[in-house]
Amino acid sequence: MQMDEYELELLDAVENATYFERVENFEDELLEAKNAAKNFLNKSKNVNIRIPEFDMLMLKRKSAELNIPYQTILSSLIHQYVTEKLKPTL
Template sequence: MFDEEELSILEALESGALKSSIDAEQEIALARQAARENLSKSKNITLRLNMADVVAVKRKAQESGIPYQTLISALIHQYAVGKVQIEA
C-alpha cells in the first residue's frame, strides 16, 4: 500500500509535525479571483470611434434589428476568429 517514505510523511502530517509553507486559504482566494477575472464571459472596454462610423453602425444595427453594441461585438468576434479580415 504505502512505502516507508510515504508512511513517514503521513505520520508527520497526522502528528502536526509538518507545517504548510503557504497560506492555503490565501492561495485559494487568489485562485478564485484569477478564475473570476479570466473566465468571465465579457469585458467592458472603452473605444473612441469616429462619429460618422457610430451613426452608420447604429443605422445598420437598427436595420438588422439588433443593438448596435451587439453588432460591434459580433464584428470584433468575427475578426478575432478569422472570419473577417482587414485589407491592408
C-alpha cells in the same frame, strides 16, 4: 498563448501519462468541467473606444435596420476578427 509553470507541468504530466483512471462520478465531473469552460468563455469585458462620429451614426443606422443592438454588432465583428473569420482590408 503563454502558459504558466503550473500549466506546463500539467501539460507535461498529461502528455507523459501511461494510463488514465476513470473517476466514479465521471458524468458529474464532465458536466462540471463543461460548465466551468462555458462560464469562462462567456465572461465579457467592458471597453471604451473612440469611433468617428460618422461611423457611429452609420453603425446605429445599420443596427436599426437589422434590429440588432450596435454593441452586439461590434462584439460580433471583434469575435469574427479574432477567430480569423473576418480579414481586414488595408
